[in-house]
Amino acid sequence: MEKIGITMGDPAGVGPEISVKALASNVDYLNNAIIFGSTSIINFYVNLLNLDYKVNSITKPSEFKSGYINVLNVMDLSFDDIKIGEVSPTAGAAAYKYVESAIQFSLNREIGPVVTAPLNKEALHLGGYNFDGHTEIFATLTNTKKYTMMLWSERLSVVHVSTHVALREACNRVKKDRVMECIELAHDALIKLGVTNPKIAVAGLNPHSGEAGLFGNEDMDEIVPAVNEKKAQGYNVEGPVPPDTVFLKASQGKYDIVVAMYHDQGHIPMKLLAFDSGVNVTLGLPIIRTSVDHGTAFDIAGKGIAKEESMLWAIKLGIQFSRNS
Structure with a gap:
């Protein structure tokens, strides 16, 4: 199986939590997925959820270790830098950088499908990236018309x-x-x-x-x-x-x-x-992109109660597209 890139979305939302929960609930995904995000925030959720897995912080996919939650540390933010459940230009910029990094590794064929957790459009714009959402980011960065x-x-x-x-x-x-x-x-x-x-x-x-x-x-x-x-x-x-x-x-x-x-x-x-259980897919790209079909849910972020079902479906569909492309 190709390595799956999961962008953890806006770090102030539920994206990091559902990313961790999805991998912790499926060992096949755990051993084939890399979270593109911030190591400190993923560690926060590993501790919050009382998971037995350790985090492996990496800078490139070749450093992947099976049996760990692998995090490609794009921007090592922590909750000293942002507040859970609040719109922030720092969080918006970070969410963009996670996506940008995953797209580049996928275009270079170092990973396969990219699965995205939700970002916040207001935060994205405040962070200096004036896109309407993930679809437009992927189309622009892959030069897709x-x-x-x-x-x-x-x-x-x-x-x-x-x-x-x-x-x-x-x-x-x-x-x-x-x-x-x-x-x-x-x-x-x-x-x-x-x-x-x-x-x-x-x-x-x-x-x-x-x-x-x-x-x-x-x-x-x-x-x-x-x-x-x-x-x-x-x-x-x-x-x-x-x-x-x-x-x-x-x-x-x-x-x-x-x-x-x-x-x-x-x-x-x-x-x-x-x-x-819905999955958002961007069609027409030179790479595969699937996503959860919900938003950042700031109102429940950091509480450990976010559901990972849509993320699991998004990973499953990304793998299916990858096998038939």
Whole structure:
């Protein structure tokens, strides 16, 4: 198995805790994963959780030791430098540096998949890194132009035409070429996950998918031509399917994945059905990136009660992508 890089996220949030808990609960992951973060903070959580494992602080993957919680010490912050559960430019900058380091080692093929714990966007910006989130960091640092966010779970999976933009701007981004791009990325991702001839639904943008132009023209002018062209190319795709029923149909098995038109259209059903088990994947990158599908949870950080289920799923899916890429 390739070594897995886990970025511990914002050190003031739950990322360090769920990273440690995930490795402590699965010896195979423990013996094949490196946490990119701060040794002192990982030690804090090892002690908080009364774990028997020792921490091996390293500067490169070749220093890895089996049987330890291996931490590539990117920035050795401690809780003397930041406060648990609070937004901090220091923590935001550190979270970026963890990701930057893991991406570089993955591009150099010194590690395989990169699995990310959550960062805080306000802290990230205060730290001097004006990205909308992980997806945009990965795309920029890997020089990737065509990419999308996929949310995966056993019950429902979605990809997004747009994510972190204002709703008015999201409507403007519903364009034929972008919709076709997302259909292709969704299809290729599911093939790698072992789905034969994936059934893809493309959600409409407007109520009733525009009702033949009564409620907006984007569905007729942009989505229909995109779907028809991909059908002609042999893709198993339907749409635009009215957005108020498409996710129900997908969760019942009619479709393997839904192309959502904007952030909340895809995120709301996913978080309703799979809040603790959903995985965020960036498609189109030259490396593999998966992530938990939740935020930094500052309100419970440092209390030892954060759930690691989404992190375990993210690691599992990263390994699966790696084996089939």
